[in-house]
Amino acid sequence: MESSTNAPMKRVFECKLCRLTAPYSYYGQKPPNTHSIVLLEDCYIMKDPFTPTKDKFLILGSQCSLCKTLVCIDPECSLFYSKRFCLPCVNENIKEFPWEIRQDLDKRKAQAKSQHHKGTESKT
Amino acid sequence: MSSAKRTLGNRWDWSCPETRKQLEDVFFRDQDYIRSGSEESRDFWNFFERFQRFQSNQRTERREEGKERKAGKGAHPGLADLPKDYDPRYRINVSVLSKDMEMRILGQGQKKAERQKRSHQGSGSERIPGEKVAEFRMAMLHFLDFTQKQGFAKLAKLQRERAGLPIAQYRDKIVQMVRKHRVVVVAGDTGCGKSTQVPQYLLAAGFNCIACTQPRRIACISLAKRVGFESLNQYGSQVGYQIRFESTRSPATKIVFLTEGLLLRQIQQEPELPQYQVLIVDEVHERHLHSDFLLGVLRQLLSLRRDLKVILMSATINIKLFSEYFDRAPVVQVPGRLFPIQVIFQPIPQEEMNLKSEKLDIRPYLRVMQAIDHRYPPEERGDLLIFLSGVAEITAVLEAAQAYATHIKRWIALPLHSTLSVAEQDKIFDMAPPGVRKCIVSTNIAETSVTIDGVRFVLDSGKVKEMSFDPKAKMQRLQEFWISRASAEQRKGRAGRTGPGVCYRLYAESDYDAFAPYPVPEIQRVALDALVLQMKSMNLGDPRTFPFIESPPTSSLETAILYLRDQGALDSAEHITPIGSLLAKLPVDVVIGKMLILGSLFSVVEPILTIAAGLSVQSPFLRRAQNNPDCSTARKPLESEHGDPFTLLNVFNEWVQIKSSRRANSRKWSRRRGLEEQRLYEMANLRRQFKELLKDHGLLEDSVAGPSDSYSRLQARRERRQLYHLKRQHEETKGRKRKVLKLKDEDTVGSSSDEGGTAEASSVGEVNSVDIQDIKFKLRHNVEELQASSGESWDPSGQHITLLKLIVCRGLYPQLALPDEFNSCRKDSDQIFHTKNKAGVVLHPTSVFCSNPELLQVEGIQDDRNRAVKDSRKNVSSHHQLLAFVSLLETNKPYLVNCVRIPALQALLMLSRSLDTNADCSRMVVDGWLEVRIVESETALRLLSTAVQLRAEWEETLSLQLSNKSNVDKEKGRERKKISALAWSLLDYIKCKADYSIHRLAGVEMEKLYIGPQTVPDNSCLPGVFPSTMMMKPDHIKGGYAVTSFLTYNCLTSDMDFYSECLRTFWTCPHCGLYMPFTPIERMSHEASCKPEEAVVDQGTMVPAEQVARSASTLSLQRPYHCDTCEKDFMFTSTEILKHRRQHQGNL
Incomplete structure (x- = not known):
């Protein structure tokens, strides 16, 4: 829908899991305008839209090192542990991950549940 | 290792500023991601402290828990090289390099980097051990990871919210519709997200150059901000706004929010509006004058521009009307997001109606507050919004509510209306402390213009005060009406924005059913002068046949056309005149536009700019300060005895002086005088816009501005840099944070004492904050230049002010009022005045003449002498005055607003549209409603004759100025001299003396006013008064002779001999010394022709x-x-x- 004929071809990042979309301006490990920062994976990056300073960037997402799916960095979609893993891959191989990560995921699950519950409550 | 850490830890101090500085010097350099001394570095150190605490907690925890890891073997080759021992470091995908080593470490292992870091550190600063540097580095990585996650979470939340809006489901449908059709109506109720989302949907779908109009300036700003934020363009230039004095628009702007009026002005300049591809007209259901007109213009524009897309956005009110106006345009209807609202009809009982007295009975309002207190526990949050019709009602209810609040301590009552200061209006957005509800007592401003979150209860009085226009008296009338059903629903809806709510209605359901379905559109109830003028200047043809969405009343159109003809903006064929097209370009009332043009003619443009600006903004005088004795005392020196526009001039000039002095605080100065400083800023902006417009049209020469020498230029540049810096700083720390309101103490019911208190409190708070308005002002205006020009009007001789008054009055003419002849016997507050169409009007309480009525008293009338002398000598004086007024406003009484006093006879002779005389000109009827009797006919003749000449000169110079033909300097010089001479002649004229009486003609007198057409034997035309103009012709309606366009000679019925026009009296011409008998007409004719060229300047008795x-x-x-x-x-x-x-x- 977005890529209409007369639209300028904008590079848009889309998370294949949550469908979040955002325009990105750089893909790689060395964000532009920053001298002292290197990323440990190839990332989709945009200029941080929430600050006026030019050289601040925002990492949107990257490829899952196992299944190569494009995922955003939302903890609901992926995690980084020396490499990027999408959550489905993590869950599939959960035993390979350290205990701390597993515990973290469990905690997050519980939290999401209660939050979701709260969210619906406040709406009624 | 751990023991070493511990021993060091005892002495190690992370908060030591020197340590921090050393680290910052290495890691937070100018080229680094975090810079030393920035907001972010402060954030980092805060984070650092929290991180340290967290880490020490973790360490102890980890020691207690035994951690095991079942190393599954090779489930996936990609998982094989996962680090064996868990470390939070592995969860961070960012690494930090120091610039010097960047090249060497790229792509190498982390350990090596660490090593090199240490050695590098060793050379620079011995005191920080390697572990500490590593610790710092680790914290920095965590900080970066944290900020990234935080930023991303913000982005994700934003997108979730957008996707959750009701309109999101209609996104594809709307885009498709707009692709397929040229006009689409999007109807959705409050909260559906149409204003913020539709422009973004269209932009994302590939449409470009999108304009979105709003009825209110404030909405343009806030929408541009919001949409910029949502479209991740907060600091970009894709989304901007454009309002009267401010624009954030650039060539890169793709979505612009602008006011309806501004879009109309753009169409005026470029009728095909080539800069836009999509026009969104928002809030069309509000039916503002401009939006109704805009729809008409757009309908015509669509036939010129086949590629243009128009989207009308409205609440779900009367959608059919808009759709059908545009050829049955398709409608996309979007449900709003409202929570259920319980409606309780609670009509006011008969005994509380209080039909007779003006005062509102507050009992029904208190009952609702009590009911809320009984029914809902205080821990259930939710504020109350009360809709009332006007400020007086608000004051009454507010007082009662505050009294109740101090008693029960569960409420904070706040007023909301447009005459409040901006700061006071802002208060309603503050939060009440727990267990306390806000009670916001508001006019219908809270129905659409202001949205307050957290309202759960609405109390609707069902009344609104609306301005209506009486075309006959040309009077605005502020009257109370029942609201419409649409308004009632809108008010109710305010209770259900954040949760389910309750709406109390102080009327019966049957009343509701009897309400009109919709409010009366603005076009049906306001003066249409400006609209008609704009239509004429846009070549839209006859306004009577323009296809309005709903036509305005014919009488309003006719009045407007007649008025514009009267003002010279249209000619007799209703074509726009040069002065008219100039007036159309000035964004002000016709009368004020005229003042500007006249002011530039006489080179007194600076004060006129100020007066014009002052009369075009809301009054800067705060109503609440009216009763505050301190304020009135402080204001006193600013009051001008000449009239209210001059008080405004004084206020502005004084304010500019304060602004330009470095030590004084203009905010404090304004507050002390009960002035809303915002209005003064608006005046400054407006007068600058006027000045530019006058320059654009060649009415004002470009002054060679700016400091002359290089030193002051440098100084000025430095100051500007500093101001820009301050402005940016302010923008970075972003606006005002919500505060928590305080429950008031028992003794603060009185509003005046409260005012002093808040003033003190807020001035304390302001010490640190910058006055952003002041900075913007100083960036936008050359304060020194302003100061210089404001100083110019301080003219002790009074000449200046007389000329200004004449200009103001010529602009305001025929808006004149005559003091009642018995005013001297009346109490100060009971002074009454008469206009042509309305007898018995009073002065607005804010007027200077209201507090100083003696300024209007006629001197020189001695009552006992009058009684002795015959009727004709009654009320004779040479000091009669008239009031010129800016507007006539009827609320509970008809009021004259913004008055200037001026000598009556001279003003009338100089300005009137019609002057009818008797044979010896001792009796004149002005504009068909004022009769002037001059004691000596010789004086009368002299005055009339001079008036005729001066007026001709004035007209001539004015049209010369407007045609703007002379480019030769020499010619210009001559012109200037001539204008100057004219100015002095006019001043001398205003000063001249004559004894006369003046009165308003009664109905009976008007019937037999004119002699009517005569069959005079000698029907031949008399020679014209001016050789150049046409011959005098007999007037076929009034009788007598039409001498000029305004003067009809000898057409009044009188007891005198009709043939006295033929009577000759001896007279010496002051110029040529000719002494012979003249008839009045012959004499005027001689005077007009006998004026030697050189004598033009030589009017008075100057050396x-x-x-x-x-x-x-x-x-x-x-x-x-x-x-x-x-x-x-x-x-x-x-x-x-x-x-x-x-x-x-x-x-x-």
Whole structure:
């Protein structure tokens, strides 16, 4: 829908899991305008839209090192542990991950549940 | 290792500023991601402290828990090289390098980097051990990871919210519709997200150059901000706004929010509006004058521009009307997001109706507050919004509510209406402390313009005060009406924005059913002068046949056309005149536009700019300060005895003086005088816009502005840089945070004592914050120039002010009022006045003449003498005055608003549209409603004759100025001289004396006013008064002779001999010394032709030297000035004094 004929071809990042979309301006490990920062994976990056300073960037997402799916960095979609893993891959191989990560995921699950519950409550 | 850490830890101090500085010097350099001293570095250190605490907690925890890891073997080759021992470091995908090593470490292992880091550190700063540096680095990585996650979470939340809006489901449908059709109506109720989302959907779908109009300026700003934020363009230039004085628009802007009026002005300049591809007209259901007109214009534009897309956005009110107006345009209807609202009809019982007294009975309002207290526990949050019709009602309810609040301590009552100061209006957005509800007592401003979150209860009085226009009396009337059903629903909806709510209605359901379905559109109830003028200037043809969405009343259109003809903006064929097209370009009322043009003619443009601006903004005088004795005392010196526009001039000039002095605080100064400073800023902006418009049209020459020497230029540049810096700083720390309101103490019911208190409190709070308005003002205006020009109007001689008054009055004419002849016997507050169409109007309480009625008393009338003398000599004086007024406003009484006093006879002779005389001109009827009897006919004749000449000269110079043909300097010089001479003649004229009486004609008198067409035997035309103009012709309606366009001679019925027009009396011509008998007409004719060219300047009794000085300086008001530095005397204007002084400064 977005890529209409007369639209300028904008590079848009889309998370294949949550469908979040955002325009990105750089893909790689060395964000532009920053001298002292290197990323440990190839990332989709945009200029941080929430600050006026030019050289601040925002990492949107990257490829899952196992299944190569494009995922955003939302903890609901992926995690980084020396490499990027999408959550489905993590869950599939959960035993390979350290205990701390597993515990973290469990905690997050519980939290999401209660939050979701709260969210619906406040709406009624 | 751990023991070493511990021993160090005892002495190690992370918060030591030197340590921090050392680290910052290495890691937070200018080229690094975090810079030393920035907001972010402060954030980092805060984070650092929290991180340290967290880590020490973790360490102890981890020691207690035994951790095991079942190493599954090779489930996936990609998982094989996962680090064996868990470390939070592995969860971070960012690494930090120090610039110097960047090349070497790229792509290498982390350990090596660490090593090198350490050695590098060793050379720079011995005192920080390697572990500490590593610790710092680790914290920095965590900080970066944290900020990234935080930023991403914000982005994700934003997108979730957008996707959750009701309109999101209609996104594809709307885009498709707009692709397929040229006009689409999007109807959705409050909260559906149409205003913010539709422009973004269209932009994302590939449409470009999108304009979205709003009825209110404030909405343009807030929408541009919101949409910029949502489209991740907060700091980009894709989304902007454009309002009267502010624009964030650039060539890169793709979505612009602008006011309806501004879009209309753009169409005026470029009828096909080539800069836009999509026009979104928002809030069309509000039916503002401009939006109704805009729809008509767009309908015509669509036939010119086949590629243009128009989207109308409205609440779900009367959608059919809009759809059908545009050829049955398709409608996309979006449900709003409202929670259920319980409606309780609670009509006011008969005994509380209080039909007789003006005062509102507050009991029904208190009952609702009590009911809320009984029914809902205080821990259930939710505020109350009360809709009332006007400020008086608000004050009454507020007082009662505050009294109740102090008693029960569960409420904070706040007023909301447009005449409140901006700061006071902002208060309603603050939060109440727990267990306390806000009670916001508001006009219908809270129905659409202001949205307050957290309202759960609405109390609707069902009343609204609306301005209506009486075309016959040309009077605005503020009347109370029942609201419409649409408004009632809108008010109710305010209770259900954040949760389910309750709406109390102080009327019966049957009343509701009897309400009109929709409010009366603005076009049906306001004066249409400006609209008609704009239509004419846009070549839209006859306004009577323009296809409005709903036509305005014919009488309003006719009144407007007649008025514009009267003002010379349209000619007799209703074509726009040069002056008319100029007026159409000035974004002000016709009367004020005229003042500007006249002001530029006489080179008194600076004060006129200020007056015009002052009359075009809301009054800066805060109503609440009216009763505050301190404020009125402080205001007193600013009051002008000449009238309210001059008080405004004084206020502004004084304010500018305060602004330009470095030490004074203009905010405090304004507050002390009960002035809303915002209005003064608006005035400054407006007068600058006027000035630019006048320059654009060649009515004002470009002054060579700016400091002359390089030193002051440098200084000015430095100051500007500093201001920009402050402005940016302010923008970075972003607006105002919500505060928590405080429950008031028992003794603060009185509003005045409260005011003093808040003033003190807020001034304390302001010490640190910058006055952003002040900075914007100083960036936008050249304060020194303003100061110089504001100084110029301080003219002790009073000449200046007389000329200004004449200009203001010519602009305002025929809006005149005559003081009642018995005013001297009335109480101060009971002074009454009469206009042509309305008898018995009173002064607005804010007027200077209301507090100083003696300024209007006629001197020189002695009652006992009058009684003795015959009727005809009653009320004779040479000091009669008239009031020119800016508007006539009826609320509970008809009020004259913004008055200027002016000598009656002279003003009438100079300005009137129609002057009818008797044979010896001793009796005149002005504009068919005022009768003037001049005691000596000789004086009458002299005055009339001079008036005829001066008016002709005035017209001539004015049209010359407007046609703007002379480019030769020499010619210009001559012109200037002529104008200057004219100004002095006019001043002399205003000063001349005559004894006369003046009264308003009664109905009976008007019936037999004119002799009517006569069959005079000698029907031949008399020679014209001016050789150049046409011959005098008999007037076929009034009788007598039409001498000029405004003067009809000898058409009044009188007891005198009709043939006295033929009577000759002896008279000496002051110019040529001719002495012979003349008839009145012959004499006027002679005077007009006998004027020698050189004598033009020589009107008064000036000595020649003075004469030269006067004409050369063109009234620029030089005054003696002694310079202490160079010890010389000069004749300088204020500007010149300033320049001179600066010279000395530069030399120092």
